[in-house]
Amino acid sequence: MTGIEILQIWIAAFFTLAIFSFLYRDNAVYKFAEHIFAGLSAGYYVGLIWKSVIIQQLWEPMTRADNPKWYLFIPGIIGALMFARLIPRISWVSRLALAFVMGNTAGVFIISQLHGLILPQMQDTMLPLLNGGFAGSLLAFITVIGVISTLVYFYFSKEHTGALGVTARVGVWFIMISFGAHFGYTVMGRVSLLIGRVYFLYNDWIGSLSHIF
Amino acid sequence: MxxxxxxxxxxxxxxxxxxxxxxxxxxxxxxxxxxxxxxxxxxxxxxxxxxxxxxxxxxxxxxxxxxxxxxxxxxxxxxxxxxxxxxxxLPVSWSPLFGDREGSIYDWLFTNVDSIMMQTMFGLLAFYIASAAYRAFRARNAEATILLLTAVLVMLWRVPMGEAFLRLFSDDLPQWINSYVMNGANMSVQRGIIIGAALGAASMSLRILLGIERTYMGKG
The missing domain is CATH 1.20.58 (Methane Monooxygenase Hydroxylase; Chain G, domain 1)
Structure with a gap:
């Protein structure tokens, strides 16, 4: 193990312990790590956008020798208009860029939500109920009842009383089952990460001591 | 204007x-x-x-x-x-420490500091999720019980030792959880939420296109 590798392990161990120190209470060491984390994350996005958007999608296609897309200066200028938001006197100019993004996203969303989500999901729900024996039929019934009752639970235009109330109540039970499943998965994911960090501290960090002393 | x-x-x-x-x-x-x-x-x-x-x-x-x-x-x-x-x-041609390739400052900081803290932050949440589960259990109503029972079953089902434990009750229990809980009840709720959210997103998109929804412009 080289000196640089040991230094890397100790830096990582310091930040791991600094974050874990929040379990005791909010303290200066945690704040130190937290603010560095926030800054590095913001800086990470600068690097990511610089390469994947500004260079690869804007600069390189505009300046390449073979079939240059010179007209890409238009979205470049529209994007630059966003920065007008920082100058109060002309901040309204940034709305032009924002409107372009919002309108475009809205246009894409209408099609993608209807064509890509609502219709396929409804198509997969509207299947024969009595098909594939007892197990298949039970699954089909659970699916149909679950979808309808969930939709009814999120329907707020009418008071949840009578048949609507009963259906919404069934919807709550289904939703609790789904949330429970997600809760289980989330706990497992987080515990898995925790085990990873504890393993790092025990194996790599404590292990590095034998190389130092 | x-x-x-x-x-x-x-x-x-x-x-x-x-x-x-x-x-x-x-x-x-x-x-x-x-x-x-x-x-x-x-x-x-x-x-x-x-x-x-x-x-x-x-x-x-x-x-x-x-x-x-x-x-x-x-x-x-x-x-x-x-x-x-x-x-x-900064261009890589100036120094191998610049840019985002392996060995650059950007890559080193991301690998050894940023991603380490990200993992630890999420790992930290395990403790708070545990306390949230305890509070949900104390609620002592039917919904909280269903939520916790499902969570426990799913957690047991996803690890080999838990699956072996479930098989003590019935050999078909892990398969039953997969079919009826995950692919049945869970999927149907996801489908309901997806349909509802997609309808909401489509209608909101229409409001933006027609100029009814203008809050994205802010004030002034």
């Missing part, structure tokens, strides 16, 4: 995307426009994210300049932003 022009731009840019969906991208100009405009949106969206970073920098810079309470931590954030961002945008 300040609101009408943005509404017209939003309408036109949205309509282009809707109409071009009905045209063949290989044979018609309108179809080709769709993919080109998507690139434009990615570029403008990139600038939007950069604006966010500039905004964070300004807020922290102001705190440092006025020496507000905790300004030292704001200074740390500023230094971190610059240490991560500036080497990443």
């Amino acid at each position: 300040r609101t009408t022009v943005p509404v017209i731009i939003a309408f036109l840019s949205g309509i282009v995307m809707i109409v071009s969906f009905f045209f063949n991208p290989d044979r018609t100009i309108l179809g080709q426009i769709e993919s080109e405009v998507l690139v434009w949106v990615t570029i403008v969206g990139g600038f939007t994210l950069l604006l966010g970073v500039v905004s964070i920098t300004r807020v922290n810079f102001r705190s440092v300049r006025l020496q507000k309470e905790g300004w030292f931590f704001n200074l740390l954030t500023l230094i971190s932003i610059f240490v991560m961002a500036i080497p990443s945008i």
